[in-house]
Amino acid sequence: MVVSNLAVRTVAELGQQPEEYRKAVQKLVVSHAVNELYGAQVFDEPAIALAPTPYAKWLTCRVAMEEYHHHLRFKGLADEMGVPAEAMNPDVKKPLTIFHFELKTWPEFCVIKAVADLAEVLQVEDLLHCTFHPLRNLARITMPEEKFHAKFGRDFCTELCQSEGGRAEIQDALNRYFPITPGFFGASHSKNNEMFRKWGIKQRTNDEMRADFQARATDLVENVLGLKLPAL
Ligand SMILES: [Fe+2]
Ligand SMILES: [Fe+2]
Numbered sequence: 694m695v696v697s698n699l700a701v702r703t704v705a706e707l708g709q710q711p712e713e714y715r716k717a718v719q720k721l722v723v724s725h726a727v728n729e730l731y732g733a734q735v736f737d738e739p740a741i742a743l744a745p746t747p748y749a750k751w752l753t754c755r756v757a758m759e760e761y762h763h764h765l766r767f768k769g770l771a772d773e774m775g776v777p778a779e780a781m782n783p784d785v786k787k788p789l790t791i792f793h794f795e796l797k798t799w800p801e802f803c804v805i806k807a808v809a810d811l812a813e814v815l816q817v818e819d820l821l822h823c824t825f826h827p828l829r830n831l832a833r834i835t836m837p838e839e840k841f842h843a844k845f846g847r848d849f850c851t852e853l854c855q856s857e858g859g860r861a862e863i864q865d866a867l868n869r870y871f872p873i874t875p876g877f878f879g880a881s882h883s884k885n886n887e888m889f890r891k892w893g894i895k896q897r898t899n900d901e902m903r904a905d906f907q908a909r910a911t912d913l914v915e916n917v918l919g920l921k922l923p924a925l
Contacts, residue, residue, distance in 0.1 A: 699893055702826045704827060707774065717889055717892055722771045726768040727782075727788055728789050730783065731783045733764060735796065737756050738757045740799070743798060756845060760842075766831055766835070767831065770831060789876075790873055790876050800853055800859070800866050801870065804850060806843065806846025808870060808871055809870075809874060810843040811910060814839045817836050817839050818836070821833060825894060828894070854920070867914060868923045871914075881899060910922060
């Protein structure tokens with residue numbers, strides 16, 4: 694059953710929804726709050742030091758600033774919903790495996806932005822019509838910035854791919870990073886995903902999202918960068 698005509702316009706209205714709906718919304722908001730913060734800490738902020746030119750540093754600062762801001766937006770909503778701060782501590786709520794990669798080089802960061810932020814664009818797209826409007830509105834505000842992050846990655850990868858050495862570095866980073874990204878979309882028969890779709894909080898199954906991601910990543914790596922997408 695899909696509750697498609699549901700519209701929960703405010704946090705106060707959320708309080709009147711069934712427990713399953715409230716829990717489902719909380720799970721998603723907390724997940725975004727935790728992962729936006731963790732990603733900013735392990736990837737975006739350290740990447741400012743790796744960026745090779747003032748121009749690249751400037752844009753990387755912007756990316757880091759926006760990722761911290763995403764955390765603040767989702768955390769602000771969670772606070773309004775009465776979620777305890779402890780629930781958003783990355784030591785308590787484990788961050789996603791997509792962040793379990795030890796960032797050491799600039800080409801690796803460019804690949805992470807091109808690929809992981811493409812995956813994030815898909816996740817945010819899935820919330821653009823969420824029945825919980827405060828979350829839908831956050832997704833709509835966040836979307837242009839996530840698109841900028843993915844484009845930042847694609848543009849710097851494209852630039853690096855113009856030299857033989859750069860192409861080899863990007864291919865190598867892809868070979869090591871891309872295989873961990875499909876896990877970002879969750880298990881094939883996830884109970885959480887079933888619950889999100891039942892309440893119109895999310896639209897697509899994890900497998901549909903993963904297949905779409907695979908298609909867009911293939912286009913990026915093979916048609917735009919002229920490299921090889923590693924087999925999973
Ligand atoms: Fe973000
Ligand atoms: Fe991002």
